[in-house]
Amino acid sequence: xxxxxxxxxNKIGKTAFKFSAIGIDKxxxxxDEFTLVTIAVDITGxxxxxxxxxxxxxxxxxxxxxxxxxxxxxxxxVILFSSSLRGGIQxxxxxxxxxxIDTNSYPDFHPSGLTPLYDAAFSAVGAxxxxxxxxxxxxxxxxxxxxxITDGINNDSTATVEMVKTEISRGVKKExxxxxxxxxxxxxxxxxxxxxxxxxxxxxxxxxxxxDATPQNLAKLADFVSQSISSQSQSLGTGGPSxxxxxxx
Amino acid sequence: xxxxxxxxxxxxHMHYTxxxxxxxxxxxxxxxxxxxxxxxxxxxxxxxxxxxxxxISCATVQGIIDHRNASxxxxxxxxxxxxxxxxxxxxxxxxLLGLAENDLxxxxxxxxxxxxxxxxxxxxxxxxxIKHKSGSMIIGKFEWLDNMPFYPAYxxxxxxxxxxxxxxxxxxxYTNETFYLDSQGHYLxxxxxxxxxxxxxxxxxxxxxxxxxxNIELIAVFTDGVVQVDGVTxxxxxxEFLAFKNFGGGFCRRRMxxxxxxxxxxxxxxxxxxxxGPQDDIACAVxxxxxxxx
Numbered sequence: 001x002x003x004x005x006x007x008x009x010n011k012i013g014k015t016a017f018k019f020s021a022i023g024i025d026k027x028x029x030x031x032d033e034f035t036l037v038t039i040a041v042d043i044t045g046x047x048x049x050x051x052x053x054x055x056x057x058x059x060x061x062x063x064x065x066x067x068x069x070x071x072x073x074x075x076x077x078v079i080l081f082s083s084s085l086r087g088g089i090q091x092x093x094x095x096x097x098x099x100x101i102d103t104n105s106y107p108d109f110h111p112s113g114l115t116p117l118y119d120a121a122f123s124a125v126g127a128x129x130x131x132x133x134x135x136x137x138x139x140x141x142x143x144x145x146x147x148x149i150t151d152g153i154n155n156d157s158t159a160t161v162e163m164v165k166t167e168i169s170r171g172v173k174k175e176x177x178x179x180x181x182x183x184x185x186x187x188x189x190x191x192x193x194x195x196x197x198x199x200x201x202x203x204x205x206x207x208x209x210x211x212d213a214t215p216q217n218l219a220k221l222a223d224f225v226s227q228s229i230s231s232q233s234q235s236l237g238t239g240g241p242s243x244x245x246x247x248x249x
Numbered sequence: 250x251x252x253x254x255x256x257x258x259x260x261x262h263m264h265y266t267x268x269x270x271x272x273x274x275x276x277x278x279x280x281x282x283x284x285x286x287x288x289x290x291x292x293x294x295x296x297x298x299x300x301x302x303x304x305i306s307c308a309t310v311q312g313i314i315d316h317r318n319a320s321x322x323x324x325x326x327x328x329x330x331x332x333x334x335x336x337x338x339x340x341x342x343x344x345l346l347g348l349a350e351n352d353l354x355x356x357x358x359x360x361x362x363x364x365x366x367x368x369x370x371x372x373x374x375x376x377x378x379i380k381h382k383s384g385s386m387i388i389g390k391f392e393w394l395d396n397m398p399f400y401p402a403y404x405x406x407x408x409x410x411x412x413x414x415x416x417x418x419x420x421x422x423y424t425n426e427t428f429y430l431d432s433q434g435h436y437l438x439x440x441x442x443x444x445x446x447x448x449x450x451x452x453x454x455x456x457x458x459x460x461x462x463x464n465i466e467l468i469a470v471f472t473d474g475v476v477q478v479d480g481v482t483x484x485x486x487x488x489e490f491l492a493f494k495n496f497g498g499g500f501c502r503r504r505m506x507x508x509x510x511x512x513x514x515x516x517x518x519x520x521x522x523x524x525x526g527p528q529d530d531i532a533c534a535v536x537x538x539x540x541x542x543x
Binding site for chain 2: 024025027028029030032137138139140141
């Protein structure tokens with residue numbers, strides 16, 4: 001994992017999982033409340049052939065967020081996951097304002113390796129809780145939304161479903177953050193739909209099927225991601241999560 | 250000395266549920282070597298006092314700026330020059346904006362700090378707090394009898410009528426209650442001072458010398474909404490509103506929002522606390538003082 005300059009390194013609880021985030025002292029002039037957004041993208045061997053479209057979906061979703069009237073209230077983290085990456089997870093960048101994000105600098109994806117799905121989910125939700133708690137302690141208000149985009153089921157994680165469930169539960173019970181929404185998104189994953197749904201249900205997340213990895217479906221997925229971010233951000237301050245996350249992509 | 254300021258105002262439960270506007274207002278400014286903060290509370294039974302409270306706070310801030318520009322080395326003349334400027338602006342603005350006299354009925358509590366010292370001035374009802382670097386605090390509230398406070402707009406022409414009316418309430422209708430809190434927040438009985446109506450309409454000044462200022466972390470001013478938070482004493486409300494975690498950007502806004510949310514959600518005593526939070530509109534403005542080695 002590499003850390004950008006100006007970002008601070010954090011640990012998720014007592015685990016070995018780490019994440020980076022902009023120092024809270026740098027947020028004072030940006031906003032008083034933030035939606036923490038994490039997009040975790042599967043770059044295992046099975047996405048080979050549509051990795052370019054997957055990257056385009058990611059950058060489109062991020063760029064769409066810039067048009068959001070609450071764009072300055074978003075702090076975005078993007079991670080890739082595959083067993084071919086050191087520790088199974090590579091942070092393209094930690095939680096940072098959109099104004100500090102340059103999607104042109106995002107690396108090309110090189111699919112290979114197995115699927116540390118639970119590690120990715122734990123990293124996404126755990127980092128949101130950890131940083132959200134730090135923000136709330138400093139009188140900032142925060143909620144979170146995480147997207148785990150995958151084409152397969154877990155086959156190489158150190159984290160467990162229980163660990164993910166515990167983190168989601170902390171967010172739902174408002175122990176750390178006003179509210180959190182976790183969404184597992186299957187792309188080209190029809191054959192694993194039942195398993196992915198089961199993982200989402202057991203861990204307290206939601207499941208959405210993005211169908212085949214066609215350019216049209218990936219464009220719809222980008223739109224779903226940016227709309228969901230917008231909706232969760234608008235719910236900040238209401239005390240609960242957004243009730244307007246689309247049921248379908 | 251580095252001076253950082255922020256302010257916040259919030260509609261109270263009564264005005265929110267009755268569809269009335271927030272009649273409190275707050276402003277803050279900081280320049281090179283000086284800072285000023287002001288809160289104003291519009292009279293509920295006046296006219297469009299939401300506008301009046303805004304005009305009063307703007308006029309006071311302008312008075313602070315003009316005094317600073319004219320007499321940067323004099324604190325002694327600050328009150329007089331700020332009041333004079335405030336009066337000029339109110340007299341000019343009211344007819345220009347087509348406002349009635351009762352639209353401008355709003356209190357004014359302000360603090361002015363500079364490298365030569367500071368002062369707090371109270372015109373009408375309101376409260377203030379001085380928090381020392383040691384953690385101890387001095388907090389005080391000022392109240393006119395019968396909920397009939399003095400408003401700076403009375404200076405335009407109703408001053409004698411107000412004074413005569415107040416004299417019927419007794420010789421000293423204006424009261425100040427001051428508490429000294431140690432660094433643990435413990436306090437003993439308050440010191441109570443009473444003032445004549447004539448003293449009250451001149452405004453009460455609390456001067457702070459430059460030596461005292463070196464030991465002060467922050468100076469805060471509040472409208473009297475701070476004494477009407479559901480289920481919370483005004484002392485606890487002030488302590489909570491000033492429990493800052495940081496001093497960047499909208500530090501006062503963040504702290505007030507969180508504290509109000511907490512007051513609304515933590516119902517310790519259901520018989521006396523129904524989770525309404527501030528019953529009345531509330532405004533707060535803060536000067537944070539930091540050594541910058543200079």
